[in-house]
Amino acid sequence: MKRVAAFVASHGNALLALVFRLYLGGLFIYASIYKIMYPAVFAQSVANYQLVPEMFVGLMAVTLPWMELVCGVLLVVGVRGRSACVMIAAMLTVFMLALVWALVMDIPIGCGCFDSQEAEVGWRTVLRDLGWLLMAAHVYFRDSLFHLENRFSWMIGEEVR
Numbered sequence: 001m002k003r004v005a006a007f008v009a010s011h012g013n014a015l016l017a018l019v020f021r022l023y024l025g026g027l028f029i030y031a032s033i034y035k036i037m038y039p040a041v042f043a044q045s046v047a048n049y050q051l052v053p054e055m056f057v058g059l060m061a062v063t064l065p066w067m068e069l070v071c072g073v074l075l076v077v078g079v080r081g082r083s084a085c086v087m088i089a090a091m092l093t094v095f096m097l098a099l100v101w102a103l104v105m106d107i108p109i110g111c112g113c114f115d116s117q118e119a120e121v122g123w124r125t126v127l128r129d130l131g132w133l134l135m136a137a138h139v140y141f142r143d144s145l146f147h148l149e150n151r152f153s154w155m156i157g158e159e160v161r
Contacts (some may be wrong), residue, residue, distance in 0.1 A: 017143035020135040024088060025075030027132070028068045034115045035065035045112025049098050050105075067091070075139070085140040092133045099126050 035042040043061035046052055052060055067087065074084035099121055102109050111121050 013138075013142040014144045017139045017141075021075050021078070021081060021139045021143055024132065024135055024139065025072045025084075028072030028088060029076070030072075031113055032065040032069035032072065035061070035112075036069065039065070042112060045110065048107070048109045048112070049102055050107060051098055051101060064091070081143055082140055085136045085143075089133055089136045089140070092129050092136065096126055096129045096133070099129070 039058075039061045042065065043057050046061050046064075047054070047057045068091065071084040071087045071091075074080050075088075101107075102121065103123065103126070108120055110119065111125060
């Protein structure tokens, strides 16, 4: 029992980062599945924000969910987690800016994050995403436990800290 307590005491930030990493990874995997299965519905959600030129809506609706899926899987398995965090932080930042734009311009939209039946977004959605962004930052700077990548560090010549 003392060993567990000592481990938690000395690795508290890393354990929290591990929880955040698994949560964000699972969240982005979950968010990507509906969008991958129904790209036309997601394309309409993207178009509703009125920020992306119409000719790029389809491309964005097809590529963005796959980026979410790949980043989520990378976080869950612990491979290139910092790179996945950067991509997730970038996606969250762009999405939060789009949300703020829609709220300021009083555009009635649904999030388009998980399915087509979502309620309209509000400032709570921005705060929720800001929380996820802070989780990604914590993972980026503090994650050091249970990386699959460390098992193969001899192949890439480095170890994840």
